[in-house]
Amino acid sequence: MVDNFPNPSLIYDDIWRNLARGSSDPKSEYRWMNLSSSLEHEGSSVRTVVLRETLKDELILRFHSDRRAQKVIQIENCSFVMAHFHDRKRGIQIRMTGNALFASQSVHHEAWSKLSKRQRELYQSNQVPGDPRKKVRACSKEREETDKNFCVIEISVTKIDWLSLDRDAHLRAIFQCDTNSIKAEWITP
Numbered sequence: 001m002v003d004n005f006p007n008p009s010l011i012y013d014d015i016w017r018n019l020a021r022g023s024s025d026p027k028s029e030y031r032w033m034n035l036s037s038s039l040e041h042e043g044s045s046v047r048t049v050v051l052r053e054t055l056k057d058e059l060i061l062r063f064h065s066d067r068r069a070q071k072v073i074q075i076e077n078c079s080f081v082m083a084h085f086h087d088r089k090r091g092i093q094i095r096m097t098g099n100a101l102f103a104s105q106s107v108h109h110e111a112w113s114k115l116s117k118r119q120r121e122l123y124q125s126n127q128v129p130g131d132p133r134k135k136v137r138a139c140s141k142e143r144e145e146t147d148k149n150f151c152v153i154e155i156s157v158t159k160i161d162w163l164s165l166d167r168d169a170h171l172r173a174i175f176q177c178d179t180n181s182i183k184a185e186w187i188t189p
């Protein structure tokens with residue numbers, strides 16, 4: 001049995017270290033982020049996105065999307081989102097609450113410049129994500145390569161809910177990040 005709580009700052013550092021690995025290692029448990037957003041009168045939607053970048057000091061998570069996707073429309077209406085991660089190997093769940101917004105032009109251009117030709121092609125279709133489709137492959141494409149349908153969304157994290165289910169003890173901590181210093185609190189799992 002664990003009698004004393006572990007040091008929350010070690011857990012906090014571990015969270016961001018794993019997220020940083022997730023944004024660069026396709027084999028990491030943190031590579032895929034479940035993102036929840038919502039629209040008034042329609043409720044919330046959840047989908048998987050690839051975690052592209054993590055900035056611990058700025059408390060930022062970044063992912064890519066088609067600008068015309070439902071999630072972007074939802075975020076434009078209500079910026080409050082939640083990012084969910086499940087580390088199955090270690091029995092850890094992380095829920096990060098935050099505000100989502102378009103990344104700056106410089107971040108956008110840098111991300112676009114790093115995409116492969118194939119990745120860029122995903123953003124060239126004239127067909128809008130979610131629209132009905134009659135053929136497997138999109139047929140109408142932009143004549144010239146354009147990044148107008150591509151966007152980088154960044155989540156500014158305000159709160160982290162960390163849960164660890166372990167044989168010895170179940171632990172749950174809340175990290176409030178919307179103040180100057182990070183405030184950690186243990187709560188009942």
Ligand SMILES: Cc1cc2nc3c(=O)[nH]c(=O)nc-3n(C[C@H](O)[C@H](O)[C@H](O)COP(=O)(O)O)c2cc1C
Nearest residue numbers: 045047048049050063064065066069070071072130
């Ligand atoms: C493994 C996996 C990774 C995905 N990565 C992304 C991603 O990085 N960005 C994205 O917009 N959609 C990604 N998707 C697709 C989304 O889950 C979702 O189906 C799509 O973006 C439309 O969602 P929306 O209509 O809620 O906007 C991914 C799906 C899977 C299965």
